[in-house]
Amino acid sequence: MRSAPTPAATALAEVFREEAGRITATLIRRFGDFDLAEECAQDALVAAMESWPREGTPARPGAWLLTVASRRALNRIERDKRYDRKLAEVALEPRRDEEDDRLRLILTCCHPALSREAQVGLTLRAVCGFTTAEIARAFVASEATVAQRLVRAKRKIALAGIPYRAPSGAELAERMGEVLAVLYLFFNEGHLSTHGTAAFQRDLAEDATWLAALLSRLLPDEPEVLGLLALMKLHLARSDSRFTESGELVLLADQDRARWDATLIAEAITLIERAARLGRPGPYQLEAAITACHAEAPSFEATDWLQIVVLYDMLLALAPSPIVRLNRAIALWKVEGSAPALHELEAIAPMLDGYHLFHAAHAELLNDLGRREQARAAQRRALDLTENFSERSLLEQRLFR
Amino acid sequence: MKYVFLFCGTAADQAAFDALTPDELRQRYSQVGRWFAENQARLGHGNQLQGPDTATTIRFQADGKPVVKDGLFVEGKEIVGGYTEVEVANLDEALAMAKSWPGRGTLEIRPVIEQR
Numbered sequence: 001m002r003s004a005p006t007p008a009a010t011a012l013a014e015v016f017r018e019e020a021g022r023i024t025a026t027l028i029r030r031f032g033d034f035d036l037a038e039e040c041a042q043d044a045l046v047a048a049m050e051s052w053p054r055e056g057t058p059a060r061p062g063a064w065l066l067t068v069a070s071r072r073a074l075n076r077i078e079r080d081k082r083y084d085r086k087l088a089e090v091a092l093e094p095r096r097d098e099e100d101d102r103l104r105l106i107l108t109c110c111h112p113a114l115s116r117e118a119q120v121g122l123t124l125r126a127v128c129g130f131t132t133a134e135i136a137r138a139f140v141a142s143e144a145t146v147a148q149r150l151v152r153a154k155r156k157i158a159l160a161g162i163p164y165r166a167p168s169g170a171e172l173a174e175r176m177g178e179v180l181a182v183l184y185l186f187f188n189e190g191h192l193s194t195h196g197t198a199a200f201q202r203d204l205a206e207d208a209t210w211l212a213a214l215l216s217r218l219l220p221d222e223p224e225v226l227g228l229l230a231l232m233k234l235h236l237a238r239s240d241s242r243f244t245e246s247g248e249l250v251l252l253a254d255q256d257r258a259r260w261d262a263t264l265i266a267e268a269i270t271l272i273e274r275a276a277r278l279g280r281p282g283p284y285q286l287e288a289a290i291t292a293c294h295a296e297a298p299s300f301e302a303t304d305w306l307q308i309v310v311l312y313d314m315l316l317a318l319a320p321s322p323i324v325r326l327n328r329a330i331a332l333w334k335v336e337g338s339a340p341a342l343h344e345l346e347a348i349a350p351m352l353d354g355y356h357l358f359h360a361a362h363a364e365l366l367n368d369l370g371r372r373e374q375a376r377a378a379q380r381r382a383l384d385l386t387e388n389f390s391e392r393s394l395l396e397q398r399l400f401r
Numbered sequence: 402m403k404y405v406f407l408f409c410g411t412a413a414d415q416a417a418f419d420a421l422t423p424d425e426l427r428q429r430y431s432q433v434g435r436w437f438a439e440n441q442a443r444l445g446h447g448n449q450l451q452g453p454d455t456a457t458t459i460r461f462q463a464d465g466k467p468v469v470k471d472g473l474f475v476e477g478k479e480i481v482g483g484y485t486e487v488e489v490a491n492l493d494e495a496l497a498m499a500k501s502w503p504g505r506g507t508l509e510i511r512p513v514i515e516q517r
Contacts, residue, residue, distance in 0.1 A: 160510075
């Protein structure tokens with residue numbers, strides 16, 4: 001279980017994420033230098049962390065941060081003796097819409113020419129206002145490693161000519177795929193991880209949801225953004241019932257549905273319906289719709305499994321994967337019985353041989369069909385793999401390693 | 402920004418190319434020709450290279466002594482088959498151009514260190 005951060009830490013995190021992206025974007029606009037802007041915004045956040053708890057939070061925290069960041073930037077430029085040239089650019093650059101600039105910032109941080117870990121690090125720092133130390137804590141990596149990756153990423157932006165721009169049309173849709181993958185990675189890191197115990201740890205799942213909500217305002221006609229936001233809300237609605245007091249995982253069938261957050265579920269369903277009206281289905285919308293079927297069901301048995309099978313079929317048509325086929329087979333079991341489900345499962349066996357949940361489902365189906373000995377063998381395989389899996393997955397999911 | 406596109410491919414890519422019928426080959430060459438024509442304004446110097454079995458490598462030893470050997474400098478999977486210079490505004494333009502390349506295999510984009 002995660003312990004709650006202190007109210008002061010939460011308030012600080014909220015100010016940072018509201019302001020960090022705006023300040024970085026404003027500085028890039030003024031100085032035309034991504035690296036400089038990002039560094040100076042970060043310097044201002046670090047300065048605030050030191051001085052605000054001591055001297056109190058200023059009346060206008062955003063203005064305070066922007067002033068500090070701008071002063072740092074000017075100092076650095078002066079030091080680099082590029083002052084005249086940059087000053088001329090500052091005077092010429094017209095002011096643009098701030099929201100638009102944050103979209104450009106997000107898209108630049110998640111540029112496909114950057115590695116996933118660089119995308120994650122840059123987005124957390126430049127858009128959400130995480131410090132390098134916070135990123136290191138969240139991903140269980142050393143601060144030096146994270147810092148080094150960020151330096152390398154910003155060097156690549158400058159040297160490879162990655163532009164600070166928001167594309168449109170088909171290119172935007174393609175680039176959004178990268179952005180959404182990064183957001184979902186943050187979310188899962190925060191939502192699924194159990195290592196977040198420090199009182200000052202920022203809640204990655206909450207930051208990811210905030211960022212998805214921001215994107216849904218910047219791009220109201222992108223249905224996949226709405227789908228991802230809905231999916232996050234559905235997971236959050238059920239997060240309290242996912243673990244026992246002692247931190248053990250509770251399976252969906254055994255969760256106390258009375259503890260699910262009905263308001264969040266209703267918000268998610270409204271988002272799914274809004275996305276559906278745009279008429280462009282996608283993997284996140286379908287994942288959200290499937291999760292909504294579970295969230296709306298009064299009990300595990302009374303779940304609309306047929307609807308879930310149909311949604312999995314649509315998902316498979318868009319994004320085929322053996323894991324999705326496994327989940328579909330489990331839903332099919334509830335609709336058509338054990339024999340057709342087992343047939344499905346055996347078709348994907350070679351692809352999922354190393355996945356413990358495959359063998360767990362296989363064992364249940366074999367047991368259901370009275371094939372006890374085979375069921376026991378599958379169960380053993382599942383257990384063998386589980387031990388390795390929890391260790392391995394922890395290692396594999398750690399970025400920055 | 403100036404970039405170099407390195408056109409690379411594996412032995413499997415080469416085999417797929419060798420297996421093209423004369424008609425397919427003509428079609429491929431005409432697509433490639435069209436790509437070069439459409440992008441002419443942005444292209445600098447470039448060449449297609451002879452095959453890997455024509456390569457000669459000189460490796461300098463720690464003491465500076467050159468050692469000549471037959472073949473590629475690494476027996477890697479990807480073999481550079483040609484290159485061209487490209488002059489565009491930024492990486493997004495370079496990527497858009499590279500994505501429209503009608504050949505197969507792998508395309509590596511490298512920014513050039515420009516002398517100012």
